[in-house]
Amino acid sequence: MLTTIFTVTGLCCPSEEKLIRNKLKPITGIEQLEFNFINQEVKITHNIKDINLITKAINEIGMQATPKAELEPKKTITKISDKRQWLVIAIGGILALCAEIYSYMYQNEKSVLVAALAAIAMLLTGKDTFKKGWLALKSFTLNINFLMMVAITGAIVIGEWPEAAMVTVLFALAELIEKYSLDKARNAIAGLMEMAPEEALVKIDGDWKLLSVKDIVIDNTVKVKPGDRIPIDGVVIAGESRVNQASITGEPIPVIKKVDDLVYAGTINENGTLEFKVTARSDSTLLAKIIHAVEEAQSEKAPTQKFVDKFATYYTPVMVILAILIAVIPPIFFNEPFYPWFAKALVLLVIACPCALVISTPVTVVSGLTAAAKHGLLIKGGTYLEMGHKLKVIALDKTGTITQGKPTITDIVPFKGIDPHLLLQIAASLDSHSEHPIAQAIVNYYEQKPEAALQDVEQFSAIPGHGVTGQIHGTLYYVGNHKLAEDNKVCNKNIEAELERLEKEGKTTIIISTDKEALGLIAVADSIRSSSVKAIKALQALGLKTIMLTGDNNITAEAIAQQVGIDKVYANMLPEDKLATIDKLVTEYKYVGMVGDGINDAPALAKSTIGFAMGSEGTDIALETADVALVENNLDKLPFFVNLSKKTFNTLIQNISFAILVKVIFFVLAIFGKATLWMAVLADMGSSLVVIFNGLKLLHYKPVNKGGCKKC
Numbered sequence: 239m240l241t242t243i244f245t246v247t248g249l250c251c252p253s254e255e256k257l258i259r260n261k262l263k264p265i266t267g268i269e270q271l272e273f274n275f276i277n278q279e280v281k282i283t284h285n286i287k288d289i290n291l292i293t294k295a296i297n298e299i300g301m302q303a304t305p306k307a308e309l310e311p312k313k314t315i316t317k318i319s320d321k322r323q324w325l326v327i328a329i330g331g332i333l334a335l336c337a338e339i340y341s342y343m344y345q346n347e348k349s350v351l352v353a354a355l356a357a358i359a360m361l362l363t364g365k366d367t368f369k370k371g372w373l374a375l376k377s378f379t380l381n382i383n384f385l386m387m388v389a390i391t392g393a394i395v396i397g398e399w400p401e402a403a404m405v406t407v408l409f410a411l412a413e414l415i416e417k418y419s420l421d422k423a424r425n426a427i428a429g430l431m432e433m434a435p436e437e438a439l440v441k442i443d444g445d446w447k448l449l450s451v452k453d454i455v456i457d458n459t460v461k462v463k464p465g466d467r468i469p470i471d472g473v474v475i476a477g478e479s480r481v482n483q484a485s486i487t488g489e490p491i492p493v494i495k496k497v498d499d500l501v502y503a504g505t506i507n508e509n510g511t512l513e514f515k516v517t518a519r520s521d522s523t524l525l526a527k528i529i530h531a532v533e534e535a536q537s538e539k540a541p542t543q544k545f546v547d548k549f550a551t552y553y554t555p556v557m558v559i560l561a562i563l564i565a566v567i568p569p570i571f572f573n574e575p576f577y578p579w580f581a582k583a584l585v586l587l588v589i590a591c592p593c594a595l596v597i598s599t600p601v602t603v604v605s606g607l608t609a610a611a612k613h614g615l616l617i618k619g620g621t622y623l624e625m626g627h628k629l630k631v632i633a634l635d636k637t638g639t640i641t642q643g644k645p646t647i648t649d650i651v652p653f654k655g656i657d658p659h660l661l662l663q664i665a666a667s668l669d670s671h672s673e674h675p676i677a678q679a680i681v682n683y684y685e686q687k688p689e690a691a692l693q694d695v696e697q698f699s700a701i702p703g704h705g706v707t708g709q710i711h712g713t714l715y716y717v718g719n720h721k722l723a724e725d726n727k728v729c730n731k732n733i734e735a736e737l738e739r740l741e742k743e744g745k746t747t748i749i750i751s752t753d754k755e756a757l758g759l760i761a762v763a764d765s766i767r768s769s770s771v772k773a774i775k776a777l778q779a780l781g782l783k784t785i786m787l788t789g790d791n792n793i794t795a796e797a798i799a800q801q802v803g804i805d806k807v808y809a810n811m812l813p814e815d816k817l818a819t820i821d822k823l824v825t826e827y828k829y830v831g832m833v834g835d836g837i838n839d840a841p842a843l844a845k846s847t848i849g850f851a852m853g854s855e856g857t858d859i860a861l862e863t864a865d866v867a868l869v870e871n872n873l874d875k876l877p878f879f880v881n882l883s884k885k886t887f888n889t890l891i892q893n894i895s896f897a898i899l900v901k902v903i904f905f906v907l908a909i910f911g912k913a914t915l916w917m918a919v920l921a922d923m924g925s926s927l928v929v930i931f932n933g934l935k936l937l938h939y940k941p942v943n944k945g946g947c948k949k950c
């Protein structure tokens with residue numbers, strides 16, 4: 239099976255989806271179609287060798303399809319509809335208005351002049367509607383163009399020429415405005431890409447040359463001057479500068495970048511010159527990944543979107559049948575006059591278009607996803623964005639999430655007669671085989687000592703969640719937590735008193751022992767992220783319960799929980815315990831978020847309703863496994879996410895209820911004969927535009943009310 243993405247110009251309203259589906263149905267080898275109206279794309283899963291077959295079929299129904307290279311980021315910004323179209327509609331509008339005024343003044347709708355004015359207006363502005371309507375008729379699809387065509391033709395048949403012209407013009411106008419506003423949503427995403435420059439200064443054989451970023455390879459050296467945007471991802475090798483990373487993290491305060499720091503494409507180098515070594519090709523920079531993720535996210539439909547789409551598939555046929563019944567039954571069975579009931583039926587046809595309803599959800603969701611991306615929050619689908627406001631509990635991993643995950647040594651406590659250097663040497667030698675952050679802290683600390691000499695370790699093994707063990711010069715040693723010492727029966731009251739003292743200060747303490755006796759303690763402390771306290775307060779203010787999960791001991795965990803103000807602590811958790819805890823929380827609260835770094839909490843992240851990963855410097859694992867990735871390790875984005883989700887959900891509900899309300903009102907007005915055709919078109923199209931603009935407002939959503947009290 240292959241997947242090909244086609245860019246389809248003319249695919250702007252969901253009404254075209256059915257048209258394409260029906261056209262492609264008879265072609266064997268087509269497995270699945272996925273539509274993206276905002277980007278005007280159809281993703282087709284198929285096993286057809288000659289894709290021209292597909293292109294041709296789509297072109298036959300009046301749209302232009304071109305296959306698009308899968309990963310190539312879109313840079314082309316769709317042109318805002320050209321001036322000529324606006325002019326044509328303006329002229330058509332004036333003619334239709336003249337026809338209306340003339341027929342009103344002389345009370346004669348059927349005069350030749352009125353008919354002529356109206357006909358010209360319709361010819362000018364109705365071509366597209368009729369062309370698309372006709373294609374829909376030929377393929378037995380009910381879509382908005384078809385409904386409009388019938389309504390307009392109907393109006394002509396009963397001699398309401400000015401009415402027919404007005405409807406045609408209004409519909410064309412609304413379609414144009416709709417296209418214009420959808421372009422805006424499209425541009426927002428493409429605009430993200432526009433932020434990275436296309437060329438960069440690259441060192442080639444000792445000279446600086448300007449190269450296209452596409453030709454830059456990993457390990458090239460690139461230079462950026464003050465004031466320029468960084469063209470590609472890399473790690474600084476010379477220079478120091480302030481860099482504004484707002485474009486990918488949403489954080490407006492610049493950060494200092496010096497040697498060994500990472501820089502990202504699209505961020506702004508403010509005051510110094512930086513030289514850096516390239517770490518990613520231009521199509522896999524963090525920025526490119528963000529854009530790709532946003533684009534992918536849209537193709538996955540949010541629950542309301544699914545609901546609305548389903549609703550629309552029933553709604554339209556039901557309304558059409560109703561319209562037919564209203565046109566037919568009263569005149570035939572109740573001896574009513576034909577003309578007014580036929581006019582009522584036409585109004586029903588107009589409000590049978592589900593457009594406002596169907597378009598409102600994707601526009602809203604895309605705007606929300608884009609706003610999130612601009613603030614350093616990558617949401618992997620509309621579902622999560624829509625569901626976020628339901629979260630009741632947020633569980634956070636301790637190490638690397640609430641804390642920085644970069645512990646440092648604070649205390650070394652050797653027991654009776656043990657040489658502190660020896661104690662450290664044993665711990666560092668064993669831990670040099672471990673990846674654990676504590677192990678790295680011990681090794682780093684030891685290696686800075688002038689007398690540092692790591693010893694060979696035999697039969698090393700890691701005891702997950704507890705520590706490590708191995709032999710040095712034939713003696714078996716253990717380095718690990720209290721539980722490990724208990725298991726080895728080397729713990730005693732004195733050690734416990736010492737442990738408690740250190741742990742109460744929020745330090746994680748490990749015990750170094752042989753299989754017979756404890757040799758001493760080493761305590762490490764991990765600093766709490768500056769965003770933790772504020773974020774947890776903000777989450778609590780939003781009514782969420784916060785929970786800390788950690789493999790660390792109870793006392794240390796409690797001490798840290800107190801410092802950040804978290805509600806509840808689960809300590810001594812092995813990875814499988816974290817999973818079981820999330821499972822339990824999900825049963826109890828249903829909507830549970832889990833935040834972690836993906837290192838020992840991946841299963842728990844997967845089990846939670848929404849898994850948030852700390853995207854530490856854009857790590858791929860986090861970006862790939864999580865439902866939501868925090869591009870910068872900033873917990874402030876959690877309350878932002880919940881608020882954005884609330885706003886998105888409210889917007890969706892507002893839009894849907896507004897669209898339905900307008901329909902209901904016009905339904906009633908139509909039945910009582912109080913709605914004319916053009917009023918119905920105006921209302922219907924007007925409501926489409928209102929919901930689109932309401933959705934687009936989310937593009938500019940900003941974090942609100944940082945931390946705490948709502949009332950003041």
Ligand SMILES: Nc1ncnc2c1ncn2[C@@H]1O[C@H](COP(=O)(O)OP(=O)(O)OP(=O)(O)O)[C@@H](O)[C@H]1O
Nearest residue numbers: 636637672674677703704705717718719788789790
């Ligand atoms: N390599 C090691 N060296 C020393 N102690 C270790 C090592 N590995 C684990 N430990 C001990 O076991 C405890 C639990 O480790 P684990 O990795 O499960 O959780 P954690 O580091 O506390 O992180 P988290 O908060 O993410 O759960 C650690 O707090 C530490 O005391």
Ligand SMILES: [Zn+2]
Nearest residue numbers: 724729730734
């Ligand atoms: Zn003990």
